[in-house]
Amino acid sequence: MLAGKIMLESSAETYRVEDTMNRIAHSFGQKNPQSYATPTAINFSVDLMEPAIMMRIEKRTTDLNKIAEVNSVSRKIAEGQLNIEEALEALQTLEGQKFIYSDKVMVLIAALASGSFTIMFGGMWADFLPSLVAGGIGFIGFLWFDKLVEIRFISEFVASFIIGLLAILFVETGLGVELDKIIIGAVMPLVPGLHITNAVRDLLAGHLVAGLSKGVEALLTAFAIGAGIAVVLAFL
Known part of the structure; x- marks a missing residue:
């Protein structure tokens, strides 16, 4: 057990x-x-x-x-x-045992991953630093809010909301170029890739209840991320 x-x-x-x-x-x-x-x-x-x-x-x-x-x-x-x-x-x-990585290390990894994903998805190098900063600060918001509230989906919504605000700020001030590429790269550390993978593997293994529940969890996470960005864009 x-x-x-x-x-x-x-x-x-x-x-x-x-x-x-x-x-x-x-x-x-x-x-x-x-x-x-x-x-x-x-x-x-x-x-x-x-x-x-x-x-x-x-x-x-x-x-x-x-x-x-x-x-x-x-x-x-x-x-x-x-x-x-x-x-x-x-x-x-x-x-x-505590988590193998400290919060500082996870924020650093999330920031670097955000900038890298922006380039991977066809963004310009001028957007690397804005995406890195937005992704890192957004992940800080996620970690902080996750400790404050027990509902993980709210933490993901807040993190994506922060990312959306920062992305718009960077583009409006001329520090960033492509808004969509910055946002896409910065939200990637929040994307539930492991949950999606586990859901598919459980379904293929015949564990239908677990597979469907993990799939729904991944869907809710994706909805929370999308909703946070959508709220920011709605007030443009």
């Missing part, structure tokens, strides 16, 4: 979560473990005739490092390198 919880909170695909839980249970002698995961909850039973345990997943982020670490623990269990106490201790230590 702890392994599944860490993976779901780190945005792993649900079929991977279920597979990992079942493999760990098999490795510790359970013949017919039953696991069922959705983006917001896990149900697990060691056998068909045993009662199921349910755990809610309330907060989710993207941390591929933790997913890889849980998979590593799972492989060590399957190979007999860890007993159940050692495995539990390793997972508890992993659960307590």
Whole structure:
């Protein structure tokens, strides 16, 4: 259950979560473990005739490092390198670890990615710096508002709103050239690429409930980003 919880909170695909839980249970002698995961909850039973345990997943982020670490623990269990106490201790230590990157590093990466995406989408080099600044400040707004409110979609709306305002400011003052290219590049760090990928992979794996729910989540995120930009453009 702890392994599944860490993976779901780190945005792993649900079929991977279920597979990992079942493999760990098999490795510790359970013949017919039953696991069922959705983006917001896990149900697990060691056998068909045993009662199921349910755990809610309330907060989710993207941390591929933790997913890889849980998979590593799972492989060590399957190979007999860890007993159940050692495995539990390793997972508890992993659960307590903070995000691998600090907020400053994430803002720097988001800013550089914003400028790079602007060039990749056909923008001019004159728009690289405006997009870099807009993307970086917008991501700061996203991180700050995400800690202030629990609703992630509002944070994404605020971030895109800030990006839209800054993009218009840069173009109006002559520091930027193409408004659309600056906006497109700056919002890319907010785009839910991992959620879209996971939704497709879950659907292809036959996990229809999880796939559809992740697809809707990605759609709402895209709507929040688009709405933030649309509100700014509406007042031009």
